[in-house]
Amino acid sequence: MRFTPAQKRALEWLPSDGSWRTHPGKIAQAIASLSSYYRSFVEAQVGPFGPRGGHTWRYRLTSAGVAAKHPPVTEKSK
Numbered sequence: 896m897r898f899t900p901a902q903k904r905a906l907e908w909l910p911s912d913g914s915w916r917t918h919p920g921k922i923a924q925a926i927a928s929l930s931s932y933y934r935s936f937v938e939a940q941v942g943p944f945g946p947r948g949g950h951t952w953r954y955r956l957t958s959a960g961v962a963a964k965h966p967p968v969t970e971k972s973k
Contacts, residue, residue, distance in 0.1 A: 896963060901925035902932070906964050909937070909956045917944050917953045926954055936960030 898906065905925035910916055919926055930937035938955050945951035956964060 896933075899928065902929045905929040905937075906956075906960075909954060909960070909964075911956070911961060911964055913956050913958065913961050915940075915944070915953045915955045917951055919952075919954065930954075933960070933963070936963055 902925060904922060906929065908916070908919065908922045908926070926937065926939075930939065936957060936959055938957050939952055941950060941952050943950055944953045
C-alpha cells in the first residue's frame with residue numbers, strides 16, 4: 896500500500912489500539928483522504944462525544960487499519 900504524506904499523518908494521529916479519538920483539528924482533511932481511499936481502515940461516528948455532551952465526530956482505526964499501520968514483519972521486508 897502506498898499512502899500519501901497526509902494519509903500517513905492521519906495514520907499517526909489515530910491510536911494504534913483502535914480506540915476512539917475526537918477533535919482532529921488540522922488533520923481532519925487527512926483523515927477524510929485516508930477514509931475515502933481506504934474505506935475499511937477508518938470508522939467514524941457523530942454523537943454526543945464532545946465537551947459537555949456536544950455533538951462532534953470521533954474516529955478510530957478498524958482492525959484492517961491497525962494492521963495497515965503496523966504491517967507484520969516478514970523475511971522479505973527485513
